[in-house]
Amino acid sequence: MKKFLFPIFLLITITCSAQEDNIHQKSTIYEAPTDPLVQEKLKNWGDQKFGMLIHWGVYAVPGIIESWQLCSEPWLERPEGMSYNDYKKWYWNLSSVFNPVNFDPDGWASAAENAGMKYVVFTTKHHDGFNMFDTQQTDYKITNGPFKNHPKANVAKYVFDAFRKKDFMIGAYFSKPDWHSQDFWWDKYATPDRNPNYDIRKYPERWERFQDFTYNQIQELMTGYGQIDILWLDGGWVRPRETVTDEVRAWGAPIPDWDQNVNMPKIAEMARKAQPGIIFADRTVHGPYENYQTPERSIPETKLDNPWESCITLGNAWGYVPNDTFKSANKVIALLSEIVSKGGNLLLGVGPQSDGIIPLDAVKRLEEIGSWLDKNGDAIYRTHAIDDYTDGTVFFTANDENLFAIVPLKEGEKMPKQVRWGKHIPKKGSKITVLETGEKLDWNLKDGKVIVQLPNSLKNKILPALAFSFKK
Structure with missing residues (x-):
């Protein structure tokens, strides 16, 4: 392990500006849901206006960009003097030291409540494949490391419970790609980019196993973690081939010729049976499973009549990065005001430290935002957009x-x-x-x-x- 210590220092100093090259664009096609229960929940969600997106995983240990440095694409940088394979071993081994002994979900929920937020989206699994819940589909999870004997080791359960006690709508972020899975990134081949590193058409049984793996994990979340209001699916490049349009190709992300269908109809049927009315945010994949659109780090130029949500970071990074610079309360309130006037919601990204504490500077910013909303929230909550906004x-x-x-x-x-x-x-x-x-x-x-x-x-x-x- 000693040879893997040096890069940690270097990685902490890497800025997160590279994330700007990987922004999920907003799809321009929208298909409204027809299920009355979904319509009702979507309207309720639209009244909330302000939510918290929590990115937390092994990447918090060194304080680096979440997952992405595992991906070998030109826009990403890794430390000199370390092979790509050694880097992956180092990164995935962070699970052996991730021990958030100060994890306090009730404190998180209080910080969000004090900020005037009304719903939460928690990262149950990012692209690196590390699970923040007690999945039975893999051992690569928070309940199989130094934190496993903690009474709140099944992190997602306690996050959802804490926010639910404060009447928040509950969202489960789940990454469709899983770079730790041998049925997505197979060790037989190199991993040149974010996509499966084998030809799915030649190995259909391997992709079928990945489909089953994805289904089973989402089923665990839908049936074992209380009421879930939103299934927030990230990794929009994992999509049916027929949804890859010229608009999608223009994003610049590598798109293979084969289908990356995870069988959303089957997932949706199961999820809505377990969670009637649940909202799907299958990001950027236009169709019946993108119940609202999710422009990232941006605000549409004009008012939109479709349900939508800007996901924007409080600092510069989604997850915890040492010495991150947080947006002022003035800036966040200005963003929120513009977004709400155009008919959207603001999902503000916050990253807890590896020990489980939200940085104190972030908590202070959240309190300042909440102080304003406490007296001025009538202009935000349960409002709607108008012409000449x-x-x-x-x-x-x-x-x-x-x-x-x-x-x-x-x-x-x-x-x-x-x-x-x-x-x-x-x-x-x-x-x-x-x-x-x-x-x-x-x-x-x-x-x-x-x-x-x-x-x-x-x-x-x-x-x-x-x-x-x-x-x-």
């Missing part, structure tokens, strides 16, 4: 009774004396309320713009954004 730096949302105007402020910006917008003019005599204090404000109309005078009670406050309510 923005006017410069002002974003508009609505519910059945009111319109809301949200004005994000830059970090450290002094409170303005007045704000103005030129769209969605209140009727004469209407009252405009600032949500932060509940005060009714003086306003007038000049040159086609609403001019709202801010009260003295806000004069010395430092806020991420201002939100106003008025009647339609």
Whole structure:
């Protein structure tokens, strides 16, 4: 093992900017679900607006980009002086030292609740194949290492239980590719890219075993971990051949000629029998199993009428990386306001440390976001997008009774004396309320713009954004 210690230091210093080259694009085709139970749950999910995506696995031990340095593609870098095969041995051996003795799922759930989040998506398995639940399909799992005797060793169960106690919707992230499986990456051949490294057409029995393996793991999650509201399937290159369009080819990811069908109809039938109404997010694979779209690290240019969710990191990385720089509360609130005004949800990525603690700087940011949402959440939760959703730096949302105007402020910006917008003019005599204090404000109309005078009670406050309510 000694020869594998040196690269750990080097790997910690590698930035995660390479992740920008692997962004999952949003599919442009959308097929709405027809199951009434799915429609109902999808509407409920759309009202939540703000969720937490938790990436946690063996990659937290050295604090590196999750899974991807196992993949031998040109956009990835690994340390000099170490063979690719030795690197894979080193990476997969991290499971022997992954021992999160400070794992506190109730603390995680409290941090998310304090942030104003309403649903969670937890990584049960990333592409590296390491399972954060007690699967019976492989020994490569959290319950087969130094953490196995811990009372909460079956990590996913306790994460889901903790968030469920706080009324969160529960999402299970699951990677369709599994680079640890011999039926996906077969040791007989080299592993040149993210795809299966053998020709599925020549070895159909091997791929059938992988299909069964995938089905069985998802069945375990659907039947042994309580109510699951969302099955969030990552690895969109693992898809039926007929769904590979010119749009998919344009992403730049290697796409083989053979089918990579994991038999989603069979999986879906089983999952919806066990979890009626469950939402599927089969990312980027347009069709009946992509119940909402998932643009990654980006926001659509315009309002979308389809259900969608931007997944964006709180720091620069999805998982834990030492000395990561976290977005300010102002930045996150601005992102959330724009996303919600365009009809979407924000799924914010947070990565716990290898010991099981969410970094304190991240917790602080989450508290700041939640402090704003505690008083201004009416402009976010259970709202819907409207036409003319923005006017410069002002974003508009609505519910059945009111319109809301949200004005994000830059970090450290002094409170303005007045704000103005030129769209969605209140009727004469209407009252405009600032949500932060509940005060009714003086306003007038000049040159086609609403001019709202801010009260003295806000004069010395430092806020991420201002939100106003008025009647339609």
